[in-house]
Amino acid sequence: MQTPVRFLIFVLLAVLFSFSASCLAAGNDVKNRMKERLPALTSLKAAGVIGENNAGFLEFRGGEKKQEALIKDENNDRRQVYDAIAKKQGVDSGLVGSRRALQIAEQAPGGTWLQKPDGSWYQK
DSSP: OHHHHHHHHHHHHHHHHHHHHHHHHHHHHHHHHHHHHHHHHHHHHHTTSEEEOTTSOEEEOSSOOTTHHHHHHHHHHHHHHHHHHHHHHTSOHHHHHHHHHHHHHHHOOTTOEEEOTTSOEEEO
16 A cells, blocks of 8 residues: 555656756746847847836837837746746736836846836936
8 A cells, every 4th residue: 555655756756847948948938038038138138129017027118119029028927027026925917017117127237228117217
């Protein structure tokens, strides 16, 4: 009787380990993609093409939408990160994004377009 119980425990642990490993790999993929996009995003921010909104996402400033797919991909990855953090902390992902927006605003270099909590934009 002990052998089937031990086997069941072993199988459950193996499944949990493989699930954890796949989640970790997915997290690393997101991190690597975001790191690869950073130079292009920094350039677009410096040119005033994009800014950081109050929800923790990138938003176009003005009419010019250079590299729209790049911005969409970045925002999708940020959404995944915010969702994962929210799930872990037991809060809404919108709260995670708005908290991140405040951190981004503090760390942003001069000239970056930022959105205040009231929705108005300013250039740091």
